[in-house]
Amino acid sequence: MTILVTGGAGYIGSHTCLELLTAGYDVVVFDNFLNGHEEALRRVEKIAGRSLRVVEGDIQDKVALVHALRTYQCTKVIHFAGLKAVGDSVSDPLPFYKNNVFGSITLLDAMAECGVKSIIFSSSATVYGDPQWLPITEDHPLTVKNPYGRTKLMVENILRDLFHADPSWSIGILRYFNPVGAHPSGLIGEDPRNEPTNLMPYIAQVAVGLRPYLRIWGDDYPTLDGTGERDYIHVVDLARGHLAALAALGAPTLFSVNLGTGESHSVLEMVDGLKHASGREIPTERHSRREGDAATCYADPSFAKSLLNWEASLGIQEMCRDQWNWRVNNPNGYDT
Ligand code: WQD
Secondary structure (H helix, E strand, O other), X not given: OEEEEEOOOOHHHHHHHHHHHHOOOEEEEEEOOOOOOHHHHHHHHHHHOOOOEEEXXXXXXXXXXXXXXXXXXXXXXXXXXXOOOHHHHHHOOHHHHHHXXXXXXXXXXXXXXXXXXXXXXXXXXXXXXXXXXXXXXXXXXXXXXXXXXXXXXXXXXXXXXXXXXXXXXXXXXXXXXXXXXXXXXXXXXXXXXXXXXXXXXXXXXXXOOOOOXXXXXXXXXXXXXXXXXXXXXXXXXXXXXXXXXXXXXXOXXXXXXXXXXXXXXEHHHHHHHHHHHHOOXXXXXEEOOOOOOOOEEOEOXXXXXXXXXXXXXXXXXXXXXXXXXXXXXXXXOOOX
């Protein structure tokens, strides 16, 4: 079975491609390499001992998508491609609507034209907005607060409308909590092209000496130690969740499911975890809260367990160990 993976050269995409190859799937990566790294795919092939096919292209290019789907006889799609920097989406929203929404519509159009009606969509816990209850269940209100989150919710709604109009589709919507860590080989990992906005890649860059200190956004939250708490999930667990969701796309279906651990950890806990994993000091500076941040956010993972027979198995120690192992072996990421 051949899977088309849009954005497969990215952080979660590359880890998912590795799991797909290891499980025996044939993989075609469709990526414009705006944020992804071709080197990541070379290393995925090295770890897996199998090759994958790479098509450089933009998901706004329907002709290229149809050609890739047809040439490689793809039967299912995992759709990662999109812009994800929340802050950038506020200051420059149009590229997010073009890439994330128009690009997804173009992909669905191309799939329909080729008779390919099975898709896994990379959504985000950001669609829940400020938690109204915890742990967050899939029926939690969807109240997005930034353009990035709005693009994710728009694509979710497009998929729900599509399924309502044509229930022959098989659609899995996966809402990620906070992906962190790296494959234990240390060969692939998260390599943001600009200054990281997410916590763990930033801490790792401080630990390896790329950044002088970590700014802690808010230490006056109503949490155990005053800093923000999140549901961090190991990227390998997350990748394996995609394979479980892919297996659930056999018959026509539509589901939305949380991919999280059900546990939350604070910023200070993650700093301590990276300190322990690296043996390095991690200087911090306390700052006021970052606009739009919630105090605490974590998943109820029970639906993923019942529907997909999937649950996260890697803990904070493995997340910090593998985050550090990637960064210390690749201080400049994929730019060797
Ligand atoms: C985690 C905690 C910060 C950086 C975002 C997106 C979400 C998803 C995951 C794509 C918070 C604190 C962070 C720093 C800090 N991405 N922090 N100093 O905001 O939960 O979610 O990434 O889908 O859409 O919104 O993750 O890693 O940015 O922050 O103190 O330099 O770390 O305040 O409490 P977040 P994060």
